[in-house]
Amino acid sequence: xxxxxxxxxxxxxxxxxxxxxxxxxxxxxxxxxxxxxxxxxxxxxxxxxxxxxxxxxxxxxxxxxxxxxxxxxxxxxxxxxxxxxxxxxxxxxxxxxxxxxxxxxxxxxxxxxxxxxxxxxxxxxxxxxxxxxxxxxxxxxxxxxxxxxxxxxxxxxxxxxxxxxxxxxxxxxxxxxxxxxxxxxxxxxxxxxxxxxxxxxxxxxxxxxxxxxxxxxxxxxxxxxxxxxxxxxxxxxxxxxxxxxxxxxxxxxxxxxxxxxxxxxxxxxxxxxxxxxxxxxxxxxxxxxxxxxxxxxxxxxxxxxxxxxxxxxxxxxxxxxxxxxxxxx
Amino acid sequence: xxxxxxxxxxxxxxxxxxxxxxxxxxxxxxxxxxxxxxxxxxxxxxxxxxxxxxxxxxxxxxxxxxxxxxxxxxxxxxxxxxxxxxxxxxxxxxxxxxxxxxxxxxxxxxxxxxxxxxxxxxxxxxxxxxxxxxxxxxxxxxxxxxxxxxxxxxxxxxxxxxxxxxxxxxxxxxxxxxxxxxxxxxxxxxxxxxxxxxxxxxxxxxxxxxxxxxxxxxxxxxxxxx
Numbered sequence: 001x002x003x004x005x006x007x008x009x010x011x012x013x014x015x016x017x018x019x020x021x022x023x024x025x026x027x028x029x030x031x032x033x034x035x036x037x038x039x040x041x042x043x044x045x046x047x048x049x050x051x052x053x054x055x056x057x058x059x060x061x062x063x064x065x066x067x068x069x070x071x072x073x074x075x076x077x078x079x080x081x082x083x084x085x086x087x088x089x090x091x092x093x094x095x096x097x098x099x100x101x102x103x104x105x106x107x108x109x110x111x112x113x114x115x116x117x118x119x120x121x122x123x124x125x126x127x128x129x130x131x132x133x134x135x136x137x138x139x140x141x142x143x144x145x146x147x148x149x150x151x152x153x154x155x156x157x158x159x160x161x162x163x164x165x166x167x168x169x170x171x172x173x174x175x176x177x178x179x180x181x182x183x184x185x186x187x188x189x190x191x192x193x194x195x196x197x198x199x200x201x202x203x204x205x206x207x208x209x210x211x212x213x214x215x216x217x218x219x220x221x222x223x224x225x226x227x228x229x230x231x232x233x234x235x236x237x238x239x240x241x242x243x244x245x246x247x248x249x250x251x252x253x254x255x256x257x258x259x260x261x262x263x264x265x266x267x268x269x270x271x272x273x274x275x276x277x278x279x280x281x282x283x284x285x286x287x288x289x290x291x292x293x294x295x296x297x298x299x300x301x302x303x304x305x306x307x308x309x310x311x312x313x314x315x316x317x318x319x320x321x322x323x324x325x326x327x328x329x
Numbered sequence: 330x331x332x333x334x335x336x337x338x339x340x341x342x343x344x345x346x347x348x349x350x351x352x353x354x355x356x357x358x359x360x361x362x363x364x365x366x367x368x369x370x371x372x373x374x375x376x377x378x379x380x381x382x383x384x385x386x387x388x389x390x391x392x393x394x395x396x397x398x399x400x401x402x403x404x405x406x407x408x409x410x411x412x413x414x415x416x417x418x419x420x421x422x423x424x425x426x427x428x429x430x431x432x433x434x435x436x437x438x439x440x441x442x443x444x445x446x447x448x449x450x451x452x453x454x455x456x457x458x459x460x461x462x463x464x465x466x467x468x469x470x471x472x473x474x475x476x477x478x479x480x481x482x483x484x485x486x487x488x489x490x491x492x493x494x495x496x497x498x499x500x501x502x503x504x505x506x507x508x509x510x511x512x513x514x515x516x517x518x519x520x521x522x523x524x525x526x527x528x529x530x531x532x533x534x535x536x537x538x539x540x541x542x543x544x545x546x547x548x549x550x551x552x553x554x555x
Contacts, residue, residue, distance in 0.1 A: 003406055003409065004390045005409055231420055235431065236404070237378075238412070238479065239404045239408035244435055327380070
C-alpha cells in the first residue's frame with residue numbers, strides 16, 4: 001500500500017512495482033504467522049536458558065493451584081460419598097399403637113423421596129441401649145420404657161444433599177404420629193463450609209499466581225524488547241508497523257505458555273504422586289478404599305490453555321507499552 | 330515531489346533547528362543538502378520521514394500534506410521513502426540477504442518474489458556475490474552499499490541519504506554518488522545531505538545550503554558567492 005503515491009504501482013521506470021494480488025496476500029497471511037511462530041521458537045532455542053527459566057516459573061506457578069485443585073476435587077468426591085449415607089431418625093409419639101406405626105411406615109415407604117424405612121421399636125431400642133450403654137441392670141428399675149419408637153428413614157437418591165434431606169425431614173415431621181425428627185447434617189454442613197473455604201482459597205491463590213505469571217512473562221518480554229531496541233528502530237525506519245514488530249514477541253509469550261503448561265502437567269503429576277501415599281495412609285485409617293484421582297484430559301487441556309493465555313497476556317502488556325515507545329531518533 | 334512551506338522546527342528546550350525553510354524538489358530531481366554540523370540537515374530529513382514533526386509550516390510529499398498523516402500511517406509513508414544512513418543501520422546478526430529483504434518481508438512479499446528483488450538490488454550495488462555474508466565481514470563502503478540496496482529494494486520513488494559518504498574516502502564516495510545518479514536516471518528523486526563540499530563541487534547538481542536553520546542558498550554550487 002502506498003499512501004503518498006497512489007498510482008505508484010502503475011507508474012513506469014523506478015516507480016514500477018508489482019502489486020501482489022489480494023488472494024495471494026490472503027494465502028500468505030497464515031503462512032507468515034506460521035513462519036513467525038517458528039521463527040520466535042528458533043529465537044527461544046538460541047537463548048534457551050533465560051526462556052527456560054521463564055517457562056519454569058510459569059509452569060511451577062500453575063502447578064500449585066493445579067495440585068490444590070486436584071485435592072479439592074478429591075475431597076469433594078469423598079464428602080459426596082459421605083453425604084450419600086445421610087439418614088434421619090423420626091421419634092414417634094408414645095400414644096400411638098403398633099398398627100398406626102405400621103401404616104405410617106408403609107405410607108412413607110411409598111414416597112418417591114424415600115428409599116427405605118426401618119422401624120426400631122422401643123423394646124428393640126431399650127435392648128440396644130442396655131447393650132451399648134453399660135447401664136445394664138440399672139435399667140430394670142425403670143417402671144416403664146422411656147424410649148419412643150423410632151423410624152429410620154434413608155432418603156432416595158437425589159434427596160440426600162443436606163438441603164433436600166432437611167426439607168424432607170420437616171415434611172415428615174408434619175405427620176401426626178411424629179414427635180420430632182433428627183437429621184445429623186451439621187457436620188456435613190461444616191465439611192461443606194470447609195470445602196467452600198478451601199475452594200475460595202484456591203481461587204484467590206490461583207488468581208494471584210496467574211497475575212504473577214503475567215507480570216513475570218511481561219517482564220521477560222520487556223527485556224527481550226529492550227535488547228532488540230536497535231533492530232526495532234531499523235524495522236520502524238524501513239516501514240514496519242507496530243503490529244508487525246510485536247508479532248514475534250507475542251508468539252514468544254505463547255511459546256512460554258505452551259511449554260510452561262506442559263511443565264505444569266508433569267510437575268502436578270509428580271506432586272500428586274508424592275502426596276498420594278500419605279493420603280492413602282490417612283484414608284486407610286478410616287477403613288475406606290480410596291484412589292486419588294489425578295488430572296483428567298479436559299483439565300489438562302484447560303491448564304494448557306490457561307498457560308498459553310497467560311503467556312500471551314503477559315507479552316501483550318509488555319508489547320503494548322514498549323514497542324510504541326521505541327521510536328527512531 | 331518534496332515541498333517545504335515556511336517550515337520551522339523548534340525542539341523542546343528552545344533550540345531552533347529550522348526556521349522558515351522554503352523549497353521544492355521536483356519529481357525525478359537530484360539535489361544535495363549541505364551546511365555545517367548542526368545547521369539543520371538531519372532535522373530537515375527527519376521532517377520528511379516523519380521522525381519529527383514541524384513546529385510551523387507544512388511539508389508536502391507528492392501533494393500530500395504530512396500534517397494529515399496519522400501515527401499509524403507513518404510506516405506506510407516510510408515505505409515510499411528509501412532511507413540511507415551514515416552508520417548504515419544494518420542488523421549485524423542478520424545476513425546481507427536478510428538485511429536487504431527486510432522491507433519486502435515487512436510488506437509481505439513471498440519468499441521467491443523477495444529473493445528475485447533482493448538479488449537484483451544487490452546486483453545493482455555491485456554486491457551480487459556477497460548476499461550470504463554478514464555485515465561485519467564487509468568493508469565500510471560495502472556496508473554502505475548494502476544499506477543502499479535495502480533502501481531501493483522496494484523501488485521507492487524517493488531516496489533520502491544522510492551523510493552517505495561520511496566515513497568513506499573520496500574514491501569510494503564518488504562510487505556511492507554514481508550509484509545515486511544511476512537511480513536518479515530511472516526517475517527516482519534523490520536528496521543527499523552531506524557536508525562534503527569537495528564532493529559537491531565536482532558535481533553539477535542543485536544544492537540547498539543551510540546555515541543555523543535558515544536556507545541561505547538554493548542553486549548550483551558554482552553559482553554560490555563564496
